[in-house]
Amino acid sequence: MSLDAWIALAVVGTVFPLMALSRIGPDIILLGAVILLLTLGVIEPDQALAGFSSSALFTVAFLYILVASIRETGGIDLIIRYVLGRPRSEVRAQGRLLLPVAAISGFLNNTPVVATYIPAVISWSRRLNIPANRLLMPLSFASILGGTISLMGTSTNLVVNGLLADRYPELALRLFDIAWLGVPVAIVGLAYLLLVGRHLLPARRGAAEAFENPREFTIEMAVDPTGPLVDKTVEEAGLRHLQELFLVEIEREGNVVSVVGPGEKLKGNDRLIFAGTSAGAVELQQIRGLMPSHQGQSSLQKDFKERRLVEAVVSNQCQFIGQRIRDGHFRTLYGAAVLAVCRNGERVAGNLGQIRLQPADVLLLEARPPFIERHRQSRDFLLISQVNGAARPIHEKAWLAWSILAGVVVLAASGVMSMLNAAMLGAALSVLSGCCSIGAARRGLDTQVLLTIAASFGLGAALETTGAAAFLAQAGLGLAAGNPWLLLVGAYLLVALLTELVTNNAAAVITFPIVMASAESLGVNPIPFVVVVMFAASASFLTPIGYQTNLMVHGPGGYRFGDFLRVGGLLNLLTALVVLTLTPLIWPF
Incomplete structure (x- = not known):
């Protein structure tokens, strides 16, 4: 190998541990790696910037705007309201939750879907008297499974297909081509969650239950109307820098002063709410002018429009x-x-x-x-x-936002327009129709994901142009003894392992040239390998850090790392078995 190839391997070999172990964002790490490769002359400027002009990147960006329009109009809330209902058992509740989520995630980025569902599911679980952790992990897994149904289901599918189209334009996949595999994967995965996985879920309370009784973590005191603290500021009263307590709010004459500042003046009979430990009560009792509050209901259980x-x-x-x-x-x-x-x-x-x-x-x-x-x-x-907030009202334009998305799907699936053109038109209609404001469209763009995708192209180009990808491919062929199915298994395991440790987009884009070089060396059809990269990058069930929706439910569900290993481990194996068995049958070598 050339010196440039060794440098490319060293940089890529450093990037993955950094993304897995450091708190630096993957976009920053990958951009730094591209800058280093460009500075050392390993890649040319056009290769470093190729990702920023990729049609797949812009397709993902425009789809984010479509998702924002559905979120802003309450389109997902509409489905939640009419689908969840009042099932009579836990398994029926899981069925009512998982099937619609998987279907929606086939067309929408699953992160906003899960973000919208989580508060509704927590409130719903209380009404049904079902612990939230019996529903939240299956919610995340169902959204991941649903994302394998179409190219729109996840940004990784679009990006990998974009790389394929650049390399082999005649082999580019259409919107629902991967459904031949995605639907069986989703069916097997959902059946597992409903029949087996629910028995492996932990019986543990979540965050909502831990926060249920405010008196466990707050102390309430009142200002003596005849004491020395009246008309003194919070700072002057010595309440600003307490050792074990924070002054959170002041209830005053039926109103509340929230996020209290140091210059706020105290009044007689003010009810002061402190957050902290019970040991801190001793510190408060030593302050002249404060007395215990004897009002019954905790201030935090009351509704105030100011907080x-x-x-x-x-x-x-x-x-x-x-x-x-x-x-x-x-x-x-x-x-x-x-x-x-x-x-x-x-x-x-x-x-x-x-x-x-x-x-x-x-x-x-x-x-x-x-x-x-x-x-x-x-x-x-x-x-x-x-907390306990009312559901957002259903906007009268929710039907229009869904109609625009349906139009995008029809145009792209029928071949009337390219995926990029259809997504661009849909995003424009969403903004022009008022389904999504300019500000909401900007906020809807996940810049970290977009920058991660764009920077990953530079690293992939470095591996390919320097010959490092070909070197790794030959090593892989040696291990697989020239057997395409064994090579397919190796590609799946490599991408699946990386996606558990780092972002799935980076894992897919950086390994893509290695996998393609392997298929080309064997002289076999590259489509099975492309599909395996897509599905392996989505099969992130083992850890809470491997996929954003897993991390989103980890805290509210009160899960531990081992819970994901226990429930997601068998799901990972089932997914791998279905993918590696059906892929060569649907797309022969």
């Missing part, structure tokens, strides 16, 4: 990961106060300010009403939902 109680799931990209809540100035940055933290289904005890945040932690926040819209697209949070 919202919000559950937020911490992303693995959150800037506060590894930091203590007090040191990170969380309240200053977000305008929200942390009331409690739930991890693995249990509320984290001890001094609230000393808790170091971890990915998938669920935070109970007290915030002002604009917080939800302002931070809903924040990279720091996977999910933001209002």
Whole structure:
């Protein structure tokens, strides 16, 4: 191999551990790798920038706008309202949940689908008296399975098909070509979840139950109307820098002062709500002018239009990961106060300010009403939902948003337009019809995913042009003894392993040239290998970190790492068995 090939292998070999083990975003890591390869002369500028001009990348971007239009008009809420109902058993409840989710995920990016469903499912589980963790992991898995039904189901399918079209234009797949395999995979996977997987789910409470009783993590005191604290600011009263407590809100004459600032003046009979440990009550009782509040109902159980109680799931990209809540100035940055933290289904005890945040932690926040819209697209949070909030009203344009999506599917499936053209037209109609505002369209674009895809093209090009892909392909052929089916198995295992550790798009795009070089060396049909890359990249059931929807349900469901291994392990094996058995039958070598 040439020096450039060794450099390309070294860079790629460094990128995957970095994405798996560091908190740096995959887009930043991959962009850094492309810049390094370009600087060292391993790739040319046009190769480094090829991903940014890819039709597949723009197709994904326009589909994000279509998804945003359905979310903004309440299209998914409409389905939730009419489909969930009141089933009489747990298995029927799972059936009513999983089948529609799998169907929707065949045409919509599954991340917003799951994000919309989670708050509804938690509320629904309370009404049915079914623990939420019996539903949330199957929800994520069903969305992943549904994404294999069509090219639109996941961005990875579109990107891999785009790479295929660039290499072999005559072999490009149509919208529903992979349904011949995707439908059997979805049927087998859903049957497993309904018949076997539900018996493997944990019997453990989730975040909603951990936050159910506010008196477990809050202390309420009142300001003595004849005491020395009246008309003093929070700072002057010594309530700003308590050791084990945070002053969260002040209830005053039927109203509430939320996310209390240091300059807020105290009034007689103010009801002060502190978040923290019971040991902190001793500290409060030593402050002259404060007395225990004897009102019955907790202030946090009351509805005030000036504040919202919000559950937020911490992303693995959150800037506060590894930091203590007090040191990170969380309240200053977000305008929200942390009331409690739930991890693995249990509320984290001890001094609230000393808790170091971890990915998938669920935070109970007290915030002002604009917080939800302002931070809903924040990279720091996977999910933001209002606690016991009313369902969003169904917009009269929901039918129009769904109709536009259906039109895109028909145009692309019939061959009247290319997938890119149909998605572009659908996005334009969504904005022009008012289904999606310009601001919502911008917020709907997942820039991290788009940058990850674009940068991955540069690394794939480096492996291919330097001969590193051919070298790895020859090594793989040696291990497979020239047998195409064994090579197919090896390709599936490689991509499936990488997608559990890093983003599925990067795993698929970077391994694509290696897999193609292997197929070309054997002189066999490349389509089986392309399809295997698509399905292996989606088969992410083993860990909560392998797929974003898994991480989204991890905290609210109170799951542990081993829960995914137990339930998802057999599902991974079943998926692999179906894919590796049917692929050569549908697309012969």
